[in-house]
Amino acid sequence: MSCEFSEQKAQQQPAPQVGQVSLANVLTAGPFGACVIDQELNTHCWGKNYMQKDADFDCRLHPDKWGQITEVSIAGQHKPYTCFGRAYAPHDLGKVLANAETHTGVCSILAESKNSLSNIRCWGPEMNTDTPNYKDFVSISGGDRHACGIRYNGDVICWPTTSDAQQTNYNRNWAGKYPRPPAGLKAKAIASTGDAVCAIRKLDDKVVCWGGLQAPLALKAKQISVGGGWPDYSKIGKPKFPAQACAIDMSDHVICWGSGKALNVPDSLTAKSIATYSTGSCAVTLNGKGVCWGEDINLNPDFYVDEKPKGHNLQYVSAAKGAVIFIREDNSVYVYRGYQSIEKPYFIPPPLVKAYTQ
Template sequence: MRGVISILSLMVSSPLFVLGDNGFPSLPPGFHNDLDDVSVSAGYFHTCAIEARPGQDFGGTLKCWGDNKHGQSDPPEGTFVQVSAGFYHTCAVGIDEQVKCWGNKKHIGHVPKGLFTQVSAGEFHSCGVMKDGSVVCWGANHFNEATPNSGDFVQVTCGSSSTCGLRQNGLVECWGKNDMGQSDPPANKVYKQISSSLNKHVCGVEHDTEAVSCWGSNIREQSEPQEGPFQQVSAGAFSTCAIREDQTVLCWGAHQPIPHISMQGDEDLVYDQISLGMDHACGVTADGDLHCWYTGSDHGAHNVPLGFSVA
């Protein structure tokens, strides 16, 4: 309920807002980032991505690399449309709209049945958005991180013992651990995409200004606000990266994992998606090429398989 009054005041001057069935102002369908474009995910020390296949227009098979001590880099067979790499486990939505998870069994928990539009793997828990807009969670629940708020959402993102969801009206609600303010989003901001890190901070692209604002831990300045316009943001362990309107990348925080020097100076190199892990980041170019770079020991999570093309 927090932030509703401030958002209602926007309805007077903005034709974008209509009254939803729940009495809250809602944004038109498609206001949020298309989550079907999430084809690569950088986990703690591993990476998973959906590989393009000739003759296959939508989705693809999964490949993972990097740390595999818990089987988090051993994806199942099948065709998938969205993937999320967490701490020691990974989850993905199949073309049949079912969710599959693999890796540390204690972290995975019991994956619920049903049809999903999106999934997010956190540190020790996971959550997904069902086709009816509700959120379900599974895995660890020590701080109620796997006890979602009721109602409809368009995106969910899991972090370290906390979860945030993006409502149909662009407002963010969070639940779970809040020792660093990671579950206390701004009450008066409307977002089109959000991203939780595995280290207690969350960032989002604001709907109107397309600036990036963050909440939670800021000990390495990873939560400093950035003026837009941006298209997408990804929160890493101690840093954050976002894609500008011209599709170039801006990073800030402790490590600032900007693209590797070998990729700099190429004016034609632009990105459609970016994802941050613990010590590495991966970006998908407009041509479907996948580039990863690292700032420390990432267990080979930046070593993209030769000839890999993102779906």
């Protein structure tokens, strides 16, 4: 049996609604892990499941305690210990409407808030759990050490995922720091990377960027993605990949800008989904084909790479650092550039689940 997929236009980004799933956040790739929301609004994550290590107790060696707040004995005393990793969702997370990956964890918009002040919960090792006190967040994005959310009225709120109160000699360069949005900005879509953020304005669909990126003048877009800007942890001094952004404009053409290595967009490329990462970008064409361009990073040992995106049945793509992940038209997850690690059991493989669909 053969199937033919007709061309579909890129969907103009609608203003998200309170209590509804943010389709831009169903599949979210981060620098070390990714998450997908399934048909029942449960979150499934995979990748390098980094966890904090105590001198006397190492969560990573106790998979039976992952995702739990457990009682452990440390130095002869019993105390609560949180075994949340950046690739393993808490057992009590509940139903989720959106996720956003950051350096050491995830921020989730909850279907039913368990906090009387906020409908966002951030979780993972070293994560700042003190989220902004609003219960009407409808979309969210994550960078290296920050997150940004859009409220129902379009207000953009950003915050650090490592707080001033968590500051140590190790994190003093980023604790409490985050890219601050332009005053008065109201948006309908948002995307983050290391330190840079771009948003689509609610009023007129124009793209606005800050934190190291500047949008092309008067660009209007249906979708946006921001990549690069992540620290290169494999090099001494930790230099950053230059930040870059890509958008699908109102005529479905792909436009990229910034200082990164994925600005050479194939001629006249039109797409229905776009994602950019540290050294490249990928798009889903109007007929469901995956197309990627930029500098090849196949030699990076943290990621494995398929020969090329497979099939003509793709509908959505998400990317970060060196990972690129697609959702097929049957809502299954296809990992094109995936996370890998020789560290076991700290590495979690991709789940065999179907992604949420309307």
